[in-house]
Amino acid sequence: MTDAGRILLLENIHPDARANLEAEGFEVELLKKALPEDELCERIKGVVAVGLRSKTTITPKVLAAADRLRAIGAFCIGTNQIALDEANRRGIPAFNAPFSNTRSVAEMMMCEIVMLARRFGDRNNEMHRGVWTKSAEGSREIRGKTLGIVGYGHIGRQVGVLAEAFGMNVLFFDVSARLPMGNNRAAQSLEELLEKSDFVTLHVPETPSTKDMIGQKQIALMKKGAYLINASRGTVVDIPALAEGIKTGHLGGAAIDVFPVEPEGNDGRFVSELQSLPNVVLTPHIGGSTAEAQVAIGHEVSNTLIRFLKYGATNGAVNFPNAELPKRDGVHRFTHVHRNVPGVLRDVNRIVSEASANVVGQVLATDANIGYLVMDVSEETARRVGEELCQRMAELPTTISATLLY
């Protein structure tokens, strides 16, 4: 087994990821929680890849401190916690698991819709305190009610399918045109969705356009007695406005899984003004926390990291040109990340031809800022001039990184 480099996995990523990476020769450090910026700046030095979930923030400062970093693996869906543009400029791709926990979130949403409609959260709390409240007051079936889904992507669509199986009418709102599943219908605006829905569930990413998307004004538009569910990101809902909506009785309840400030790990304290409010179900960001999802994500993202670190494949990267050359025996592979300006390929090919190199495969992908070239040369070429080619490509003024992978 060779030492392929050091990898830091944060936030209790499934141990299968570690085993998978170690089997490929990487040295892996596995931590249970996220690290604050300063500590991360120290711990990331010398590391070739970092794995994280929703809590670790990869800031430009962390990227500047990362002296050997080649890849970032988000073992989750959201990548809002990563300074993606800065990573792109530095030639570092970030990968995620775009749908391995989708179903887990969707199932939880169905559970929460029923919980809110039947006030199970409150009844459960009472029972644990020895209080028996057998009553139908404020309890409803969800059949025939309208569910409004904001953000009709992978999760939103799954929720829409499941909700229909429960007999709900489904409305959705998305900024992009989306094919409706089953009898789901598109609302013309967020306002229309809020006005017509008995339940509103949010499945948008954290972006400037979704920050405080649901505040006082939007809550006022919701039907009296309607319920709000948020398992997207904590920044999407204005929590004081939601607390007020519950206290005044305008809303019938809420189920909240994500918060503007969340503890870094399980030893952290959680404080929110939603605590102790009636029919408010609070969960510690566990929408994607099932055995099935975590195992699948552990395998998926560790495999993606291996494919990139060992073979240069960037398919699925969220901030980087996607390119992949099939693996072939008897060849040696370079990767070259460069600023996307005219003439780079000419320069690379000049170096190659001056060395009389035998190129047996080449693929280039670009985005607005950078280009990514994967190039295979013959065994004879690699033996004769492999190091020299890499050195000369590294010296080009447009180069961000040049690597001889094998």
Ligand SMILES: NC(=O)C1=CN([C@@H]2O[C@H](COP(=O)(O)OP(=O)(O)OC[C@H]3O[C@@H](n4cnc5c(N)ncnc54)[C@H](O)[C@@H]3O)[C@@H](O)[C@H]2O)C=CC1
């Ligand atoms: N609570 C948890 O444990 C989990 C939370 N999440 C969160 O759920 C989010 C959604 O996940 P997916 O459905 O997989 O993402 P997705 O990318 O498949 O779908 C998001 C949808 O939101 C839409 N959208 C973006 N901005 C919008 C806006 N301003 N108004 C209306 N629609 C907008 C997009 O067009 C897209 O269709 C993730 O970004 C993540 O933050 C994901 C997994 C687990």
Ligand SMILES: O=C(O)C(=O)COP(=O)(O)O
């Ligand atoms: O997949 C996501 O975006 C999530 O929010 C799940 O985050 P987690 O892996 O549980 O920190």
